Amino acid sequence: MNTTVRAEEKRAGVASFGADHLFRNIGGLDLIKRLSKGRNVPTSMRSFTSLRLCFTQESFIDQLNTLSARIRDTEFPGQDVVVAKNGEHLALRDPPVDTLSQPAIILAPQSKWVEGGNITSWSWVDLVGEELSRGDGDPDLKTHTYIHYWLLARPDRNAALASLTTPDTLVVYLAFQGSPTTLKAELDWTDTCLLKLLVVVLHCLYEPGPFGMSAYVRANTESSNVFDLQIRKHRLLGLTPTYSCCPFQTRTHILVRVEGCPIGKQTVRVIKDQLNRTGKRCKEADLYEWIHSGGRVPGVAQLVLKHAFPSGPDLEAPGRCRDIIGLQEYGQSITQAGTLLDVLKILYDLVELTRFLRVHRHVLHRDISVGNVMFVPHAMDPKSVQCRKRELDECERTKDLESVCFINHLLDSKAHVYDTSLLLIDFNNAKILVNETGDETENVERIRIGTPGFIARAVHRNGPAPCYDIDESCEGPKYSATTQAPKPYAEKHPARVEKFPPSEAFRLESFPDQSPQDWRHDLEHEVESAFWLLFYWLMMARPVGLPGEDIPSGTWSSFSGEPWQRDNILRWSFMPEDKACHSLYTPVKALLRGLSAVLLPDRCWLPTDNVQSDVEYVAEVFQRQVLAFVLKHQADEFMLHKVDIKKHRALAKTPQVPAHSARVTLFMPNQYVESKKHGLKEGDELEQSEVDLRFLSRHSQASP
Structure with a gap:
């Protein structure tokens, strides 16, 4: 969800910048040496001292422009002069993120200031700065926020320069991309190093040198x-x-x-x-x-x-x-898919693809999320169709691909077996599960990799999910029935159908003290991420021509919260009266309930000889249920109704409640395994700061 933020509201987000107030203070001469390294910076300051500049916070912009013009005239006569302006009444176009941040000082080439010199683009800005009045707090944070945005807007730069003026001093910052440390030098307005430092800084704007990317x-x-x-x-x-x-x-x-x-x-x-x-x-x-x-x-x-x-x-x-x-x-983000039918097709194909990658290429993607699953609408002009045919024919020669069949062929036998609108990207976090000799590794590394909201709950926990029914927690986890395979699927995949025959639901007699098999990030976690992708699309989708129906704030916070909160979504968010998705999509809740029943229990608790402990089982049932639902409803209005791809459902406003502390009598799902270790029983008091209101109302009593 895109959120508009102000610079002063980003205090909690500083850690995401990677700096987290890790500023290293250096002297003015040290910074001059750093900036001058390998540059043809003028050794003589005579032509600049003759300007008789007197820098103060009030005169800084005017004096800086005078100095910039002299440097351009003497050193770079063929270049556009860099002009500094007060940003209070200016506009910056094309921000790299949705932000209301507005630097107090903006430097950009003169010709790039348009519409009366009041507007320029973030991508043309050469330096950003801030002005600080006495009593203002945390100047490093605000200036560093602008550096963050500037580096996002400039792929052609390795480093950023920024300034902060105070009533008594000038602070110059130097931040390198990929570095957790920002250098800063603070000089009094009367410091003899100040003029030379500003000459070197402006020289870097005209000639970036190693701070630019020559490519x-x-x-x-x-x-x-x-x-x-x-x-x-x-x-x-x-x-x-x-x-x-x-x-x-x-x-x-x-x-x-x-x-x-x-x-x-x-x-x-x-x-x-x-x-x-x-x-x-x-x-x-x-x-x-x-x-x-x-x-x-x-x-x-x-x-x-x-x-x-x-x-x-x-x-x-x-x-x-x-x-x-x-x-x-x-490709375009899956959020650009115009109908629920398009999304279900992509997700079916996504599971089919990740299944192939895991079994035949021994690869786990490990970051299935909204930014990495693309939608590719294929052009129907003759040239594009011919090119597409060549690509599909090329796939027919691929080793081990005969087991793959995408959903378009199952819905229409005339469609090519490899025809799909799916494009999976960003394998930066992916892992190859075989070593150099071709043997599959144990894959026991315990690193949480994934995108919040889409990461599987067990991966988020860094271990198997504790699974049980909240009202029958003394018993073992309950496993859902294996559904019958739809006819097109059974005809195309007879070996899969034979391997995973229909079966009844069952429950383990007790919760095992230890899982029979080592827990690992595996295929079922890729499938669960695909489920959260479907949930996200349904939560955000705003059907064209229908009322918006705000997203309940509790649903959004649970989706982006802790694993136990998403446990709650799987258990309770798909009842007919729930508003997690638009009312148009009420029929799809039956599918979500079926998929939830498969995802809730962890296969690690099953004996290794149980067919549901197989690495492909969750993917198999997911595909059967999605395909059966599509076959039944593919012509229905809710499947074909267009959604507004530019405007999502809004987040419902939550009434503000005075802050308070409370001791809650609660038995939390994510604490089940820990409670067994420490001998806690249901009804024992547990500290919990943020509790899902639906969970609290059903399963706890609060005392002041």
Whole structure:
């Protein structure tokens, strides 16, 4: 959900920047040396001292412009002069995130100030700054917020400069992409180093040197945010930045040209520029090559280009290297899928694909989420249809792909067996489960990898999910029935149907003290992430022409909260009266209840000889239920009704309640295993600060 935020409201988000107030103070001379390294900065200050500049907080912008004009005239006469302006009444276009942040000081080339000099774009800003009055608090945080946004908007920069003026001092910041530390030097307005420091800072704006990325060149277009990219002998023209994140960690930028940039007989449509950990066994490019090593795999992006840049001193965090990869396919977020039918088809194909990757390529994606599952609407013009046919024919030669069949073929036998609108991307967190000798590894690393809200509950917990019915917690976990396979599925996958025959629901007699098999991040967790993707789409979808029906605040907080809160969603959020999704989609709650029953218990508690303990079982039942639902309802209005892809359902406003503390008599699902260890019984008092109101009203009594 996109949220508009103000800079002063981002205190809680500083940790996400990777800096978390880790500022290293250095002297003015040290910063001058750092900025001057390898540069032709004027050694003589005579031409600048003759300006007789007197810097104060009130005169800073005017004096800075005088100094900038002199540097341009003497050192860079062919360049546009960099102009500083007070940002209070200006407008910054094309922000990298949805923000109301507005720097107090903005420096940009003069020709890039348009409409009377009052508007420019974030992508043209060269330096941001803030003004501080006496008594204002936390200046580092506010300035660092602007640095964060600036680095998101500038894929062509390795480092950012920023300033903070106070009544007594000038603070200059230097932040490197991928580094957790921001350097700052604080000088009095009367400091003799001040003039030289500002000369060096402005020199860096005219000539970025090592602070810039030479591979990026501004495209000669009317748009301010289009780049050409030079990778070895290849020049990729007209790339537009579409996404960026984590400038102080992985420093990721995505650039796109839908029409594509030719490289030999192939085409690059997407560029991903990212910092990766050095020494990583498999980088993302390696994963793409591994997956397609036996031939083209439909639904997975194709790697066309990869290039590693050497890390310069100080420009990136220790232990990271910069990699650029070029991908052939381009897709839209699954949120752009226009109907529920489209989404269910994509999710069926997603499970089919992750199942193939796990079994035949020994790969786990480990980050199935809304940003990594793409929707590709195929063009129907003759040229596109012919190109698509060649791609599908190429897939027929792929090793081990004969077990794969996407849903379009099951719904219409005339459709190609590999025809899909799914595109799975971002294998940066993926893992190959076999070692160099080809033997499958134990995969016992206990690292929580995934996106909040979409990560499987067990992965979030870093261990198997405690499973039981809340009213019968003394018994073991309950496992759902195995449903009958729909006819098209049974005809296409007879081996799967034989392996997983229909069965009745059952319950273990008691909760095991220890799971029979080691817990590991595996295929069923990929499937659960696909379920949360479906839930997210339903929660956000706003049908065209119908009332919006706000999202209950409790539903949203549970979705983005702790594992036990999402346990509650699986147990109680799909009753007919629940408003987790729009009322148009009430019929789909039957499917959600069926899928929830499969996902709630963890297969790790089952004996290894039980068929439901098989690594493919959850995927099998998920596909059967989704396909059966689609076959039954594919022509119904709620499946075909268009949704507004630009405007989602709003989050319901929650009345403010005075803060208080309470001791709650509660028996929480996520505390079941721990309670067994410590001998707690149902009804024992447990401290709980934030309790889902539905859970509290049904299963607890609060005392003041």
